Amino acid sequence: MELLEITGVLPEIRKKGYQKVQLEISGMGQDFQRLVLIFDKEILLHLRLSIQEYRLEINDYYFKEKYLIINWLQTRHPKYQSMDKNRLYPGQDVPGLGIFHQISDFIGFLILSLRLNGAVIRPEYFHDAVLFSKKFRFLTPEAQALFFALRRDFKNESIRGISTYLHSGKVRNHKDVLEWKAVEMILFLEKTLNSFVFNKKFDKKVSKILDTIKLSVAET
Structure with a gap:
């Protein structure tokens, strides 16, 4: 509760x-936690977190952190x-709380206190x-370009x-239906690693793929 207070989640x-x-x-062992804030039987915040050794492949090098x-x-x-209801985002049954900044700080504090390499x-x-794009980036050029x-x-x-x-299947890439896929976005705590992964070579790949994409909304 203290960390939720310090980072402004509870005050907001x-x-x-x-x-x-x-x-x-609640959780399943040391490395998995389910955190829920409830008011009058209604869920306000639901977070499922785990700590995992994540395998990265960069420039033919493999390493785990x-x-x-x-x-x-x-x-x-x-x-x-x-x-x-027309003003709701896909996946919502009620509006969100608009506390992303505070949750972002909460995640940042967790990373630091647990001595992790990022999220x-x-x-x-x-x-x-x-x-999440304010602090995270897609790990693959294809996802970043899209x-x-x-x-x-x-x-x-x-x-x-x-x-x-x-998410209603109305977007086309040229003539093909575009399907959103939940691909990893990553935040590196170490800035050196961030510039190493998201380098000029990565940006060139993104730019090249971006040139091949042409999106439109299907006529109804």
């Missing part, structure tokens, strides 16, 4: 009208259930990837609009 939740919040932590794996992240603002997440939805293409080709659309088109 209280500001939104949830005063008496329960914390439930321990990372915080974010298996699931969801926030819910059930007091806004009356909101127009890995597989965003289930495009709009999740947009949030992410850039979605922002480029739908620059006049809202993030919610792009995500809705994408």
Whole structure:
């Protein structure tokens, strides 16, 4: 609870009208934790975390390091259930809490306190990837190029609009239906490693793939 307090997660939740919040932590051994914040039987925050030795392949080199794996992240603002359902993002039953900055700080503190090398997440939805892209990057040039293409080709659309088109099967790459896949995004704590992995060679690959992508919305 203390870390949730320090990083501002609980103070922000209280500001939104949830005063008496329960914390439930369960797990399967030392390296897996399920963290849930509950108010009046409603889930406000659901996090599933694990610590894993993650195998990286970079420039034909293989090495293993321990990372915080974010298996699931969801926030819910059930007091806004009356909101127009058309304004919800794919995967939502109620709006989110809008506390990504605080959760990001919480994740950062966990990485430091556990002496890990960074964090890995597989965003289930495009709009999740947009949030995490502030600190994380896709580990493969293909995924990074697709992410850039979605922002480029739908620059006049809202993030919610792009995500809705994408996850309802309406986006085409040339003539093929584009399917969103939950591919790893990674945050390296060590800046040297970050510049080593995401180097000019990586950026050139991204640029080359980006030139081959042409996205559009299927006519209905």
